[in-house]
Amino acid sequence: MNAGAAPAQFQSPVNLMETKKTAPNLDSLVQALIEGERDESLAIVAALVSGGMPSLDIITGGIERAMAALDRKCTAEQFNLLEIMLAGRAVMAVIRHLFPTDAALPTARASVVVAVMEGDIHDIGKAILKILLAGNRFRVVDGGKDVSVTTVIDAAAQSGASAICVSGLISSVIPQVRALRPALFHAGLGHVRVLAGGAALKQCTAAALNVDYVGQTAFDAVAYLNQVMEACHGER
Amino acid sequence: MESVERVRRTMAFMPCDRPPVIAQVFAHAALACGRSVDEYLSSGAVAAACQLEAQAHYQYDAVFAVLDLTLEAEAIGAKTQSRPGLYPAVIQPPCSPDDDFARLTIPNPRTAGRLPMVLEMARRLRGACRDRSLVVGLVQGPMTLAVQFLGMEKALLLATDDPERFTKLLDYAAGVGMAFGLAQLEAGAHLVLVFDPAASSEVVPPGLFREMIGPRLARLFAAFTQAGGMGNWLHISGRTDAILPRYAALGANIANFDYCVDPRKLLTSLGSERLCLDGNVKPLSFVVDTPPDIERESVQLLRLFDRRGGFILSPGCEIPPESREANVAAMVRAALDWKRPDLR
Numbered sequence: 001m002n003a004g005a006a007p008a009q010f011q012s013p014v015n016l017m018e019t020k021k022t023a024p025n026l027d028s029l030v031q032a033l034i035e036g037e038r039d040e041s042l043a044i045v046a047a048l049v050s051g052g053m054p055s056l057d058i059i060t061g062g063i064e065r066a067m068a069a070l071d072r073k074c075t076a077e078q079f080n081l082l083e084i085m086l087a088g089r090a091v092m093a094v095i096r097h098l099f100p101t102d103a104a105l106p107t108a109r110a111s112v113v114v115a116v117m118e119g120d121i122h123d124i125g126k127a128i129l130k131i132l133l134a135g136n137r138f139r140v141v142d143g144g145k146d147v148s149v150t151t152v153i154d155a156a157a158q159s160g161a162s163a164i165c166v167s168g169l170i171s172s173v174i175p176q177v178r179a180l181r182p183a184l185f186h187a188g189l190g191h192v193r194v195l196a197g198g199a200a201l202k203q204c205t206a207a208a209l210n211v212d213y214v215g216q217t218a219f220d221a222v223a224y225l226n227q228v229m230e231a232c233h234g235e236r
Numbered sequence: 237m238e239s240v241e242r243v244r245r246t247m248a249f250m251p252c253d254r255p256p257v258i259a260q261v262f263a264h265a266a267l268a269c270g271r272s273v274d275e276y277l278s279s280g281a282v283a284a285a286c287q288l289e290a291q292a293h294y295q296y297d298a299v300f301a302v303l304d305l306t307l308e309a310e311a312i313g314a315k316t317q318s319r320p321g322l323y324p325a326v327i328q329p330p331c332s333p334d335d336d337f338a339r340l341t342i343p344n345p346r347t348a349g350r351l352p353m354v355l356e357m358a359r360r361l362r363g364a365c366r367d368r369s370l371v372v373g374l375v376q377g378p379m380t381l382a383v384q385f386l387g388m389e390k391a392l393l394l395a396t397d398d399p400e401r402f403t404k405l406l407d408y409a410a411g412v413g414m415a416f417g418l419a420q421l422e423a424g425a426h427l428v429l430v431f432d433p434a435a436s437s438e439v440v441p442p443g444l445f446r447e448m449i450g451p452r453l454a455r456l457f458a459a460f461t462q463a464g465g466m467g468n469w470l471h472i473s474g475r476t477d478a479i480l481p482r483y484a485a486l487g488a489n490i491a492n493f494d495y496c497v498d499p500r501k502l503l504t505s506l507g508s509e510r511l512c513l514d515g516n517v518k519p520l521s522f523v524v525d526t527p528p529d530i531e532r533e534s535v536q537l538l539r540l541f542d543r544r545g546g547f548i549l550s551p552g553c554e555i556p557p558e559s560r561e562a563n564v565a566a567m568v569r570a571a572l573d574w575k576r577p578d579l580r
Binding site: 079 | 317319321322323325327388389392393395396437438439440441444473474495518519520521523524556557558
């Protein structure tokens with residue numbers, strides 16, 4: 001079995017894209033990424049690059065479209081962590097192939113701090129969010145897991161972040177999540193958006209957590225940030 | 237009617253004096269009787285005493301021989317981290333993807349790590365409850381143990397990259413759970429709840445559940461039934477719409493459904509399947525909402541399942557330790573008062 005291939009019998013019966021696997025092109029790259037086919041994705045990208053396609057076109061026409069297709073799948077409640085992880089692994093492999101050093105990365109749209117608050121060490125949600133944010137050209141600052149409010153605020157200040165995303169699997173982190181916004185104001189960072197998600201936090205309303213947004217999935221968080229970028233910076 | 241009989245009849249879709257109500261109260265039991273989470277986790281005797289005191293206070297139908305969810309991984313060498321007032325967590329999984337899973341040793345529940353504390357808890361609870369209140373044991377399901385043994389990311393990637401080796405890991409995990417569950421039954425648990433949140437459709441595709449996880453769950457349930465368990469309770473939190481209708485065929489008698497599962501759609505998908513259900517008050521509601529909110533949600537559930545039967549009122553998952561006591565009491569009261577005409 002290919003290293004990146006999801007076992008065929010476990011794949012969702014839903015066709016996300018009607019694309020057939022033919023000659024390497026952006027459509028076939030999108031399909032390979034959605035299916036989590038890391039090796040096939042890399043082979044397609046290598047062919048596209050050798051054919052003269054600019055790296056940024058591969059990002060916007062391949063990775064970002066694959067992310068959008070996964071988002072649609074997620075909205076249809078067909079999201080599962082395994083498939084997203086496989087797609088994420090393929091996406092990150094392609095990004096690393098195109099931009100072997102961070103310095104060569106295309107200009108980031110904004111910086112986002114991702115973190116898991118003190119007392120919680122479950123960071124798989126954070127790992128998924130990092131991949132989705134990177135695939136949408138956000139600069140991701142990993143604030144770590146089991147970290148204090150102060151650590152998160154410092155990371156936001158040092159990176160000039162536009163948003164903080166916190167993931168929480170256990171409900172005991174709720175008081176810390178509620179403390180983020182007052183701490184941001186205190187630090188003169190009241191403009192920084194605060195997003196929450198994860199198994200425990202997603203059961204709360206944004207008002208109850210004193211945050212700007214609560215996402216049911218990592219995709220929701222990215223969609224919210226995309227909307228913010230459009231509204232604040234006129235992005236499309 | 238005693239609680240054990242009430243649950244037994246509900247599992248069999250027979251009439252009862254009232255619907256059973258079971259609160260998945262673990263460390264909250266300590267806080268409800270003025271002790272700390274740390275005290276609860278430190279001793280099977282203390283934990284059993286907390287369970288009994290909380291049950292006497294709330295009047296729900298079951299007590300749990302449960303400490304925390306790191307026991308199995310810890311027993312085979314995981315490093316865990318403990319913080320005051322919190323459940324411990326695995327910080328270093330005990331296995332690596334390169335291990336020969338077929339050669340790993342299954343820990344003896346009577347001697348390994350803190351597993352004997354749970355057996356002591358089950359013995360004490362059964363000694364105190366006899367056949368009045370239901371004594372529920374708990375083991376983690378094969379997928380959840382596999383994730384704990386390797387770490388989430390490595391386990392999921394192994395499932396994809398090397399399914400054959402992954403099934404060996406699942407077999408080992410099921411073996412660990414089976415030994416622990418059988419020991420709990422022998423110690424006095426009426427039945428064993430198999431908790432497998434990593435088998436949720438939010439984590440793995442339904443096909444993987446069907447092909448890889450389901451057969452191991454069936455093996456567990458068959459063993460527990462053969463050992464005299466009163467029933468098999470499968471608890472997979474999160475989204476389970478696509479897999480829950482398969483539980484009965486695996487040997488489950490009670491199926492938990494979480495807050496994110498629409499009970500009406502669940503009833504439709506189950507059709508005439510006589511699978512006892514429990515759920516699905518939102519767990520965090522016990523922390524952030526009010527007693528009228530909880531009571532309203534509970535009554536709605538009782539109304540919905542009244543005609544069908546085979547329903548145990550419960551939260552969708554564990555009641556968080558820091559929950560408000562009045563909220564837990566409100567859920568229980570809804571079931572205790574169910575015969576009141578104004579509620580029906």
